[in-house]
Amino acid sequence: MMDIRMTSQRRLLASVLNESNDHPDVETIYQRCKAKDESTSIASIYRSLSLFEDTGLIEKLDMGDGKARFEIKRTDHDHLLDVETGQIHEFKSQELQRLIxxxxxxxxxxxxxxxxxxxxxxxxxxxxRCYEIKIY
Amino acid sequence: MMDIRMTSQRRLLASVLNESNDHPDVETIYQRCKAKDESTSIASIYRSLSLFEDTGLIEKLDMGDGKARFEIKRTDHDHLLDVETGQIHEFKSQELQRLIxxxxxxxxxxxxxxxxxxxxxxxxxxxxRCYEIKIY
DNA sequence: ATTAATAGTGATAATCATTCTCATTAAAAA
DNA sequence: TTTTTAATGAGAATGATTATCACTATTAAT
Known part of the structure; x- marks a missing residue:
């Protein structure tokens, strides 16, 4: 039954996530932490992101490119992705929340x-669409 | 303006996907194709899955583990994942479709x-939950 | 406070899903 | 047919994530 320790690195990560209003990928999060503490290790970023996710503090988003994106968990909104620009739009729908x-x-x-x-x-x-395909 | 060719490999892949009522990952799809044609290459599986996805024939699912899962696209249902067992349940909701x-x-x-x-x-x-964490 | 126990870190190697390369093969067009 | 060019198989390369390990820092016990 191991317990969790609050370290300066995790405090830094938490504050960086808290200040981020976008949906940064791991590399970006790493750079933002590094800007505040040069000794930041990407291994710790991965470890702590995973921990924060387990505890429900943050949410992992999958936007189709191969990399995970994170944001402080707010259960009150979802995302709409513009397939042309890749831009992420947030939206809230009580009705959707309720229905789910x-x-x-x-x-x-x-x-x-x-x-x-x-x-x-x-x-x-x-x-x-530049091409058409028919199966059978 | 390149055109798409229907090959025996793609026909095989399409039939394997068609016969799959579960949500196989790439490795599984590869094995199922290989069982029918030993010469199947995993590179072609990836290539053709990607192509089929572009054309809207199949749908890629992300179930949180690091691997993509696929199924013939049916826009009429979604998925519920049992967090305890990892089992995938399908469900349909007209209301949800409409709302989205x-x-x-x-x-x-x-x-x-x-x-x-x-x-x-x-x-x-x-x-x-085996542990608790407080930030700040 | 000091010490003991153990969780966390930084650096980097290892893993593993996916993509790319390239010589060869096979569709489709001429 | 012959020509053109897309697709394939094999395996190397990539790139995100995870594991390892010696060392450090936090918490608990004294």
């Missing part, structure tokens, strides 16, 4: 968390 | 697709 909890409940589960990303294209623009 | 489209629309976007995973614990069980 309801669905979990109907299936006999207590909702732990959810992960929703909506992908969309700015209205007015048209998709340009 | 509505949200995108309200934000000025045409919905391209969405990705939703609900995480839950079977009702009745209690979470066992």
């Amino acid at each position: 909890k309801e669905i979990a409940d109907e299936m006999g589960f207590d909702l732990t968390e959810h992960r929703l990303e909506i992908y969309g294209r700015k209205q007015g623009r048209t998709a340009c | 489209k509505e949200i995108a629309d309200e934000m000025g976007f045409d919905l391209t697709e969405h990705r939703l995973e609900i995480y839950g614990r079977k009702q009745g069980r209690t979470a066992c």
Whole structure:
């Protein structure tokens, strides 16, 4: 039954995450910490991010590129990704929150968390698909 | 303006995906193809999965472990993950589908697709967190 | 306070999923 | 057919993440 220790590195990481209003990837988080403490190690960043995630302090986002992005966990909003620009937009929907909890409940589960990303294209623009494929 | 060719390998991959009612990862898909054609290369599996995804034939799922999972795209259902067992449950919700489209629309976007995973614990069980952490 | 016990760190090697390279093969077009 | 060029298989390369390990710092016990 090991216990968790509060260290200067974790305090720094927490403050960096707290000051970040975007959705930084690990490398970016690492650079921001390093700017405040040159001795910061990326290994510790990974370890502490993982720890913070386990404790529910932060949330890991997957935006399709191969790298994890993080933000302080706010269960009250989700994300919409502009497929053209890659820009991330946040949105809140009580109705959605309620519905998701309801669905979990109907299936006999207590909702732990959810992960929703909506992908969309700015209205007015048209998709340009350069090829077509038919199977069979 | 390159065009796409239908090859025996892609036909095989498509049939394997079609016969899969679970959510196999790349390694599993590779093994299933290999069982039918020993000469199957994992590089081609990756290439063709990526192609199929681009064309909208299949859907990539991210279940939190570091590996991508795939299934034939059915826009009519989403997934609930049992955090205790790792088991994936599918569910359908018209209301959810409608709401997501509505949200995108309200934000000025045409919905391209969405990705939703609900995480839950079977009702009745209690979470066992082995530690507690306080920041500040 | 001092010490003892042990969790955390920095540096870097190891891992592992995915992507790239390139010579060869096979579709589709001419 | 022959030509063109996309796709393949094999394996190397990449890049994000994880593991290792000697050392340091935090917490608990004295």
